[in-house]
Amino acid sequence: MKLEQLKALRAVVETGSVKAASLRLNRTQPAVSQALKALELQTGTELFDRSGYRLDLTPVGRRVYLQSLRVLAEADDLTQLVRHFEKGQEETLTIAIDASVDSGLWMPALAKLQAEFPDTRVVLRAEMLSGAVSAVRSGEAALAIAPMLSVLLEEEGLSHLRVGRHAMRNVAAPALIAAMNAPSRLSDLRRFTQVIVHDSGEAGGMFDRELGVQKGQRRWYVGDLHSKKALLLAGLGWGRMPDHMIAAELASGALQDIVLPHTHLPFEAGIYAFRQPRPVIGPVAETLWHSFEALAQNP
Incomplete structure (x- = not known):
């Protein structure tokens, strides 16, 4: 069974005649008819009911046709993949x-x-x-x-x-901000837990320290920003978040900016x-x- 035979079967089914299929495939009508006969010889039965004006699939023909569509689709995918690599495109x-x-x-x-x-x-x-x-x-x-x-x-x-660019803002839940009792300096936040995301890299160079974390700061660590946000919303700590991730919470008041008159904490990155x-x-x-x-x- 060859792909050209399956293509001929598909073309005849979709166009309704050998003549139309030959035009689509740019092949002669005898070549298309021969491909169909070869398929019928291999399956041992007729694939089309030729008693009417239009070629209709027999029950066996329909099963062969449906399976051929899957085979042709996979063959097309394989051809495209080979061409992809022939052009030097990355896997x-x-x-x-x-x-x-x-x-x-x-x-x-x-x-x-x-x-x-x-x-x-x-x-x-x-x-x-x-x-x-x-x-x-x-x-x-x-x-x-x-x-x-x-x-x-x-x-x-x-x-x-x-x-x-985006802005990073130090925020906390209203209850925790109330407990801070109007802090004026960064040092006033030491006794309140700061939630920090783990560095996923080697932390060399300027990262060989915890940026934005003061000495003596109480701290918790999390593996991702979504966990950090959940802890902040629960009032279990304060921390710096990108503004696009907390816009809705700032608008609703679920989170609030930590305002320090003598320290500029928010910054654009x-x-x-x-x-x-x-x-x-x-x-x-x-x-x-x-x-x-x-x-x-x-x-």
């Missing part, structure tokens, strides 16, 4: 994304990537703090997106593009896309980098 592309970055920033670029390279498997690694830098530095990720200081990326020798300076990457990663370049023109 897998790993992207490190800091969990604090709003997905609305990078999702359109990934949607475009999927449409253009559907056969490349994309792996998204959720990272925190130095995790994205570590993933790119080690080669485990081809590209990364994370809030970062440009000076750090320059020190690491990484090519980088500023693609956006630049969001950067970065990679190795002269990476050996394929066309898929390069296309994604070009999407980030477009974002960088209007961050």
Whole structure:
């Protein structure tokens, strides 16, 4: 049984005649008829009822036809995959994304990537703090997106593009803020538990300390921002969160900003896309980098 025979069967069923099928397949009518006869010889029975004006499938023919559709679909997928690799396109592309970055920033670029390279498997690694830098530095990720200081990326020798920004705000539940009794300095928060997300990277360089955590601070650690947010909402601690993740809670009053007259706690962070300076990457990663370049023109 050959794929050309199955294609002939599909074309005849969909067009209703050998003549129309031959035009679709750009083959002669005798060639299409011969392909159908070869199939019938292999199955040992007629696939079409030829008693009427239009060729209709027999019960056996219908089962063969339905199975042939699955085989042809898999064959088409295989052909597309082979062509994908013939063009040098990556089998897998790993992207490190800091969990604090709003997905609305990078999702359109990934949607475009999927449409253009559907056969490349994309792996998204959720990272925190130095995790994205570590993933790119080690080669485990081809590209990364994370809030970062440009000076750090320059020190690491990484090519980088500023693609956006977000604000980080120190917040707590109203009951905990009331218990703080109008703090005026950061040191007044030491006795209240600060909720901190674990660094997913190697924490080298400027990350070789807990940024934003003062000495003597009571602290709890969590593995992700959603757990941190849940603890903050429950009044079990205070901490810094990206504004896009707590906009609804700030609007409803479920969380409130910690206001310190003598200390400026909230800050804006630049969001950067970065990679190795002269990476050996394929066309898929390069296309994604070009999407980030477009974002960088209007961050």
